[in-house]
Structure formats: structure tokens, C-alpha cells
Amino acid sequence: MSSIRIANLYKNYSALPVLKDINLEIETGQFVVFVGPSGCGKSTLLRCISGLEGVSAGTLAIDGKMVNDVAPAERGIAMVFQSYALYPHMTVAKNIAYPLRIAGVSKAEQHRRVEDIASKLKLTDYLHRLPKALSGGQRQRVAIGRAIIRDPNIFLFDEPLSNLDAALRVQMRLELTTLKSQLPNTTMIYVTHDQVEAMTMADKIVVLRAGVIEQVGTPMDLYDWPQSEFVAGFIGSPK
Ligand code: ADP
Ligand code: MG
Numbered sequence: 001m002s003s004i005r006i007a008n009l010y011k012n013y014s015a016l017p018v019l020k021d022i023n024l025e026i027e028t029g030q031f032v033v034f035v036g037p038s039g040c041g042k043s044t045l046l047r048c049i050s051g052l053e054g055v056s057a058g059t060l061a062i063d064g065k066m067v068n069d070v071a072p073a074e075r076g077i078a079m080v081f082q083s084y085a086l087y088p089h090m091t092v093a094k095n096i097a098y099p100l101r102i103a104g105v106s107k108a109e110q111h112r113r114v115e116d117i118a119s120k121l122k123l124t125d126y127l128h129r130l131p132k133a134l135s136g137g138q139r140q141r142v143a144i145g146r147a148i149i150r151d152p153n154i155f156l157f158d159e160p161l162s163n164l165d166a167a168l169r170v171q172m173r174l175e176l177t178t179l180k181s182q183l184p185n186t187t188m189i190y191v192t193h194d195q196v197e198a199m200t201m202a203d204k205i206v207v208l209r210a211g212v213i214e215q216v217g218t219p220m221d222l223y224d225w226p227q228s229e230f231v232a233g234f235i236g237s238p239k
Pocket of ligand 1: 013016018036037038039040041042043044045
């Protein structure tokens, strides 16, 4: 269970302002999508939320605590990136179990959790394979499995499907929608530059442009009431 409050957040990289006066509230269990063109600051905002990047000004609180005041291991945040770095010498089962293994969880418990996650992610038949014997979509599912096994309160995705071909992206979109319904208390933030992903998966869409939030709303809000030509163009609505 985790809600996120961002107020007057600015982020600069040396002299370059990348995020400007970001104000955003995300409730527990919401599936929020950040969209916007390449370079607009989506990944930077996600990294600020994860605590991987400090902010230059403003506040970013998770459940009322400043993210940088909480130790990384206690933040309850998992992240999946576009390039799913699996351990090539470990089987699927070992890759998924890895966070539990380093945390010293018993073999029996690791096994139970891996089986459960593999069935959620349709990986049961692949548990003994090495990553090189998997398709791109299957590898990305393993990366997702390795993230969920830690039972995160907040799950951050940075363009997880952009290396996959079109048919696989459609399939993975459906699978992520299923995952969202299986994890109703997990807050999910999903970064993409693909408006179809945004429109089909989001409870709430945040449209970013050059480091500023252009509009926040449900997919229908944005489609029916785009507040600028930019949003209309991005969402594909007829304004
Ligand atoms: P997006 O994910 O929307 O494509 P990013 O958040 O990656 O955008 O980048 C936003 C801007 O910040 C870009 O101009 C990018 O070049 C710059 N940027 C991102 N990361 C760094 C960094 N570590 N150092 C300097 N500039 C960066
Ligand atoms: Mg990015």
C-alpha cells in the first residue's frame, strides 16, 4: 500500500533544467502512465520517485515520508527497464528467485513463491531454461517476475515493451493488465511513448512535455477534453 505525493518538484542536471514544478498525487493501487516524447523527462521523474535520483527542489513523499529519508531496501519499490538484464548463467527459476536467495529466504519458500509467480506470468513450462533459450517477451516476463517476487508496494516500469515486436507488445499489454488486476494494492507507474499503451492500460495518464506536466486525467478525460493541441495530437483525439 503506497501513495505518492509530489509537490513543486524541480530536477536539473548541472545547468540543464529537466523537470519543472511537477505536482502530482498518485493513490495506492493506481496504474498511472507517464507519456510524452523522447527526452521530455519521463525516466528522470521515475528515477526521482525510486530515489535513484535526488531532486533539485520540492518534495517527493511516499506514505508521508520523504523518499530519500527511507533506506533503499525499505522503500518497497521495484523497477523494470527496457533492457531486461537477466543473469545469463542462471535458469529462469533461479533468476526469479534471486532477490529471495540473497535475502536468505529458505529454499522451500523460494520454490513456493517462484511457482506462484511463474503461474501468474505463464512461465511454468520455462523454469528450467536459460535466458538465451527464451523469446524477448518471455525474458521480459522473467524480469517482471524477479521484480514482483519482492512484493513491492510500488512497481515502476520504464518502457518495458519497447524492445518487443508489435504482436508481442499487444500480448504483453494484455498480460500486464491481468497482472494489475492480480496486484490490486500495488501502485504501478508505467512509462511509455506509445499512446496506445497509455490509453489501454492507465487509470490515470500524465502527459509530459519538455519537463512540464501538460495534463493529467483518465484516458477518457484526455480524449474528450484535451487541454492543448499537444495533448490532442499525442492522444489522437479529434480536437
Ligand atoms: P525520457 O525518458 O522522457 O526520454 P529522460 O528523463 O531520459 O527523458 O531525459 C530528459 C532530459 O534529461 C534529456 O534532455 C536528457 O538528455 C537529460 N538527461 C537524462 N539523464 C541525464 C543525466 N544523467 N545527465 C544529464 N542529462 C540527463
Ligand atoms: Mg526514458
